[in-house]
Amino acid sequence: MSDRKDKVRSVIASRVFLGTSIVVMVAVLAFLAVVFVRLERPPVELRPDPGGMRWVRSIYGSGPGPAEQLNRPYSVAVGPDGRIFTAEPAGGRVLVFSPIGLFERQIYTGGRSAGPGTFAQPESIDVNDGGDLFIADSEGRKIVVFDSDGRFVREWPVQYKPRGIALSAGNAFVLGEGSVNTYTETGAKLGEFGTRGPAPGQIDAYIGIEVDRDTIFIADAFNSRIQAFDRDGTLLWARPEIAAPRSMPETPTDEPTTFAWDLPQDLTLDGAGRLVVVDAFLFQLVVLDPDTGEIVSTHGDFGTTEGTFLHPTSVDYDPQRDWFAVADTDNNRVQIVRLPGSGEAPTSGIRRIIDSTARWVLPTMILLVAVFLGALVQWVLLVRSRRRAMAE
Numbered sequence: 001m002s003d004r005k006d007k008v009r010s011v012i013a014s015r016v017f018l019g020t021s022i023v024v025m026v027a028v029l030a031f032l033a034v035v036f037v038r039l040e041r042p043p044v045e046l047r048p049d050p051g052g053m054r055w056v057r058s059i060y061g062s063g064p065g066p067a068e069q070l071n072r073p074y075s076v077a078v079g080p081d082g083r084i085f086t087a088e089p090a091g092g093r094v095l096v097f098s099p100i101g102l103f104e105r106q107i108y109t110g111g112r113s114a115g116p117g118t119f120a121q122p123e124s125i126d127v128n129d130g131g132d133l134f135i136a137d138s139e140g141r142k143i144v145v146f147d148s149d150g151r152f153v154r155e156w157p158v159q160y161k162p163r164g165i166a167l168s169a170g171n172a173f174v175l176g177e178g179s180v181n182t183y184t185e186t187g188a189k190l191g192e193f194g195t196r197g198p199a200p201g202q203i204d205a206y207i208g209i210e211v212d213r214d215t216i217f218i219a220d221a222f223n224s225r226i227q228a229f230d231r232d233g234t235l236l237w238a239r240p241e242i243a244a245p246r247s248m249p250e251t252p253t254d255e256p257t258t259f260a261w262d263l264p265q266d267l268t269l270d271g272a273g274r275l276v277v278v279d280a281f282l283f284q285l286v287v288l289d290p291d292t293g294e295i296v297s298t299h300g301d302f303g304t305t306e307g308t309f310l311h312p313t314s315v316d317y318d319p320q321r322d323w324f325a326v327a328d329t330d331n332n333r334v335q336i337v338r339l340p341g342s343g344e345a346p347t348s349g350i351r352r353i354i355d356s357t358a359r360w361v362l363p364t365m366i367l368l369v370a371v372f373l374g375a376l377v378q379w380v381l382l383v384r385s386r387r388r389a390m391a392e
Contacts, residue, residue, distance in 0.1 A: 021372070047307055053285065053299035055307035056323055056336040059084065062095060062103035070095070070332050075207055075266070076325045078318045079127040079148070084325050086334050087122035087135065094122055094135065096150070099321065101336070107133070107150050113140025117152035124164040124175075124207040124314075128185060134172060136162035136207075143174065143187065156187030164266075168211035175209040178202065180216060180233070193233025198223050200242070201235040207314065208266040210275070212290065219264040219277055226264055226277060226293055239293035259295060266314040271322060271343025278315040278326060283308070285315065285326070285339065299339055304331055317342070 061069035073095075075087040082099035092111035096104045109118035121139035128134065131148030138161040145153040164175035171190065174181045178196025180203070183189050194203045208219025215236065216229045228236040240261075262281035270276055274296060275288040283302040288295055301308050314327035322342055326335045 021375070047301065047303065047305060049299055049301070049307065051297050051299035052340040053307070054338040056338060057101050058306055058328075058336070059086075059097055059101045059334040060332065062106065070334065072329050072332060073314075073327045073334055074329060075122070075124045075314045076316050076327045076334055077125045077127045077133075078316045078325055079131050079133075080129055081131065081148075082318055082320055083127075083131075083148075084334060084336075085125055085127060085133060086325075086327060087125045089121045089123055089138070092120050092122065094125060094133065097334075099318070105150050107146060113137055113142065116155055117144065119144045123162065126165050126167045126172075128167045132185075134165055134167060134185075136165040136174060138162055143172065143183070145185075154187065156183070163205065164207035164209040166209045166211045168213075171211075173209055173211050173216060175203075175205055175207065175218070178204060180209065180218070180229070182231075193229070198242075200238045201227070201229075201233075203227070206265060208264060208277075210267045210269060212269050212273075215290070217267055217275060217290070219267045221263050221265055224261040224263070226261070226267070226275070226288065228290070228293065237293050239288075259298070265312070266327075268315050268317045268324070270317050270324075270339070271319045272341060273343070274341075276315060276317065276324065276339070276342075278312045280311045280313050280329070283310065283312065285312075285324070285337075287339065287341075297339075297341075299337075306335070307337070309335075319343070 059070070070086065071088055071091050073086040074089050077085045079085065083104070084097045084099065084101070085094055087094045093106055093108040095106050098104055111120055112118060113120045119135050119137035119140055121137060122135045123138040124136040126134050132153060133146045135144045137144055141159070141161060142155050142157045143162060143165065144155040147153050158174065158176070158181065160176035160179070162174045162176060166173045167185070170185055172183045172185055174183065179192050179194040181189065181192040196202060196204055198204065203218055203220055204222040205218050206221045208221060210217045214231050216231065218227045218229070220227050225238055225240050227238045230236060262279055264277050264279045267275055267277040269290070273290060275290045277286045277288060279286060284298050284300040286295060287297045302310065304310055309326070309328050310330040312326050313329045316325050318325065323336050323338045326337060328335050
């Protein structure tokens with residue numbers, strides 16, 4: 001009789017232990033889930049975006065000091081490893097940040113083009129597949145190249161003010177004053193096309209150039225339109241075809257208006273192959289069909305709070321994390337945002353978690369579950385061993 005009571009007590013104790021362990025584990029996991037959600041929640045109240053744009057973070061500089069703050073960042077580029085590069089023409093420098101916005105280095109050569117490896121006015125930047133940084137120095141009239149560690153590699157002169165630069169398939173496409181110039185990445189010139197003017201096929205742009213295989217897209221800023229050319233310079237489409245007269249920008253109102261480009265500054269391609277344009281005076285990101293130039297959606301609004309823009313001038317896309325870096329120039333920051341339908345890769349969600357402030361939570365939860373399952377297996381084996389011992 002005593003042995004039977006001991007067996008019953010042992011079973012009850014085992015079940016109580018198991019039940020208590022499960023309850024504690026569920027409570028701990030629920031707590032960590034709440035922590036994860038709270039850490040991922042934006043630190044400020046965001047203005048809802050009708051187009052579904054989601055703010056991720058903002059980068060304001062390398063430190064708290066005035067000289068460490070971003071000063072009208074004008075061009076942004078995302079490297080193959082997710083590093084974020086931003087150029088300041090006025091300060092003559094390029095700052096490099098990690099994908100999560102941590103400052104890594106500054107490339108500064110004294111604010112003048114005094115010799116090889118120096119630059120004065122980094123108008124536009126881009127990064128190739130190997131992580132090399134290409135700088136269009138408009139004041140120095142040259143292209144300057146640095147490696148991924150910020151070491152000078154090479155440079156080559158140009159006979160115009162280089163405004164924009166885009167890298168594709170081992171070539172550098174440089175936007176001049178009305179022309180598109182093609183080079184190898186070592187500086188050998190391959191060709192050029194274009195003249196400055198308002199007619200269809202003419203160009204009056206600033207930094208906005210992007211290349212997708214055989215198509216060259218131009219944010220034709222001063223003609224208030226977007227144009228697409230083939231590699232030979234043949235116009236594929238222009239939206240609108242006829243350039244609208246320039247007018248002074250006005251403070252936006254709540255009154256509905258027919259969409260029209262104002263100052264489209266820069267453009268990039270997202271993971272779905274769509275063209276994403278930033279318009280400085282519309283304070284928006286505009287998504288286009290790359291084959292026709294037709295507008296798919298618009299995102300963003302005028303403002304100084306997180307998730308709004310004040311004269312944004314440049315945009316680039318990170319396909320690994322499915323987000324965009326935007327040079328929010330007159331807010332003195334780079335904003336990281338996401339757009340719906342931008343072609344999320346299967347691993348982008350994992351990369352975003354790795355890059356988030358809550359990146360320690362999920363590994364902790366997985367570790368706790370693994371430890372719990374290991375302990376549970378040991379407990380089951382122990383119970384079976386005891387039962388066999390009692391049966392004998």
